[in-house]
Amino acid sequence: MSIRHSLLSLLAEGDRHGYQLRQEFEARTGGTWPVNIGQVYTTLGRLCRDGLAEEVGKQDDGSVTYRITPAGKAEVDTWWSRPVPRAAPDRDETSIKVALALSSPGVDVLAVLETEREEILRALQAYTRAKTRIPDHPTGGELARLLVLDQQIFTAEAQARWLDHCEQRLAATTQGSAR
Amino acid sequence: MTEQTTGDLLRMTDAGRVHHAGTPTEVHALRSFSLAVAPGELVAVMGPSGSGKSTVLHLAGGLDVPTSGEVVLDGVSLGGLSVRKRAALRRRAVGYVFQDLNLVPALTAVENVMLPRELDGVPTATARAEALAALDEVDIADLGDRFPEELSGGQQQRVAIARALVGPRRLVLADEPTGALDSLAGEAVMKVLRARVDAGAAGLLVTHDAQHAAWADRVVRLRDGFVVGTTGELVHGVGEAPAGVTGRVVGGHR
Numbered sequence: 305m306s307i308r309h310s311l312l313s314l315l316a317e318g319d320r321h322g323y324q325l326r327q328e329f330e331a332r333t334g335g336t337w338p339v340n341i342g343q344v345y346t347t348l349g350r351l352c353r354d355g356l357a358e359e360v361g362k363q364d365d366g367s368v369t370y371r372i373t374p375a376g377k378a379e380v381d382t383w384w385s386r387p388v389p390r391a392a393p394d395r396d397e398t399s400i401k402v403a404l405a406l407s408s409p410g411v412d413v414l415a416v417l418e419t420e421r422e423e424i425l426r427a428l429q430a431y432t433r434a435k436t437r438i439p440d441h442p443t444g445g446e447l448a449r450l451l452v453l454d455q456q457i458f459t460a461e462a463q464a465r466w467l468d469h470c471e472q473r474l475a476a477t478t479q480g481s482a483r
Numbered sequence: 484m485t486e487q488t489t490g491d492l493l494r495m496t497d498a499g500r501v502h503h504a505g506t507p508t509e510v511h512a513l514r515s516f517s518l519a520v521a522p523g524e525l526v527a528v529m530g531p532s533g534s535g536k537s538t539v540l541h542l543a544g545g546l547d548v549p550t551s552g553e554v555v556l557d558g559v560s561l562g563g564l565s566v567r568k569r570a571a572l573r574r575r576a577v578g579y580v581f582q583d584l585n586l587v588p589a590l591t592a593v594e595n596v597m598l599p600r601e602l603d604g605v606p607t608a609t610a611r612a613e614a615l616a617a618l619d620e621v622d623i624a625d626l627g628d629r630f631p632e633e634l635s636g637g638q639q640q641r642v643a644i645a646r647a648l649v650g651p652r653r654l655v656l657a658d659e660p661t662g663a664l665d666s667l668a669g670e671a672v673m674k675v676l677r678a679r680v681d682a683g684a685a686g687l688l689v690t691h692d693a694q695h696a697a698w699a700d701r702v703v704r705l706r707d708g709f710v711v712g713t714t715g716e717l718v719h720g721v722g723e724a725p726a727g728v729t730g731r732v733v734g735g736h737r
Contacts, residue, residue, distance in 0.1 A: 418712055421704070425714040428697035436677070457694055464693035471706075472531060 307339060307347050309383040315357055315372040316380045322348055334449030402470060421467045424460050431457045492654040492685040493520040493543055497552035500538050512538040514708045522653060525677060525686040527696035530705035536689045543687055544656045545573040574602060578647025578655045582662035585643035586631040593618060593627035596646045617645035621675045637668030641675055648684050657688045661695050673698045
């Protein structure tokens, strides 16, 4: 995930300290992806090194204020306007496990599918419960949290559908009959 | 066999359904299925076509009878009842929500909700008051005078939920109630169903959609007539899955 572009997009709204960036990032993405402050400062260091941000002052407590540069603004604009690359998706452990189960002696593929499906349903139930705790007309951070929960629900559902599909394909293949 | 030891509105014990028994075309639609649904509980049954999930719904609603085991509806065992008595119990105890074609097109929303109560023999004024209350509980009290075609798909499903739970009815059986809806309307319908269950109804939901099944307290997964897994806490002593079945694949696979 691009912490770099996320932080840069926040800097595009105005000068910030590192801890402000961390706080704002978490609040505005529904608290779903916590970042540690070390990660924030490492990223800020790289942004400065690459000429996308700069240090513009130091307060008495030693906290540094960062400002986006024109090159940084251009970089943010590009981030908003271009899709996130999907050419090389993250390795998905469930897919890998199912694929290997097919050819691993002594492993019951259907049992593997069922185990994965049970876990996904459990996660879906948890996301859904979390969703019911958000008010009907969410604002600000609540809306962000709701959208991010929706994303997790849709992703989990897609995974569950894929597992169902695997099972049906497997049944069709082993029975040798077209459905 | 008709005594009620718990408050379960639905109790299925080792229920099985065989079609064409003893012939070459014998089909075990459902095998030894046990499930209890109490007030305040929403249970989802998931599975591919032919897994037995529709059979569960038909048996639970008294539309069909098991060839083995027992189905107890609102404390009354369906097994010993005549067809007429079964129909009467069904009408008194159960409400249905289907994927579509739920409402009578020629009747307004409130008239649709009144219908089961009028069939119960309740005076019209009482039926109307109960119907309006039921519509209020699904947040569409203001739409009572509209005809189904003047309502969105999601609103129609809310009317169907209101009708399923009008008067003393407390068990709603829902068959893919969100099937024809977009994701937001589907979510709204699930929220209403969840809210009605939280207010004391009992719900049995059949769906192939994991996203909607996730609104349930428990999700039972079927394949080839067998329970292959149950997700969610077990509220009752009578287990949904026989020993050794939960989370495991048992039988039925070649």
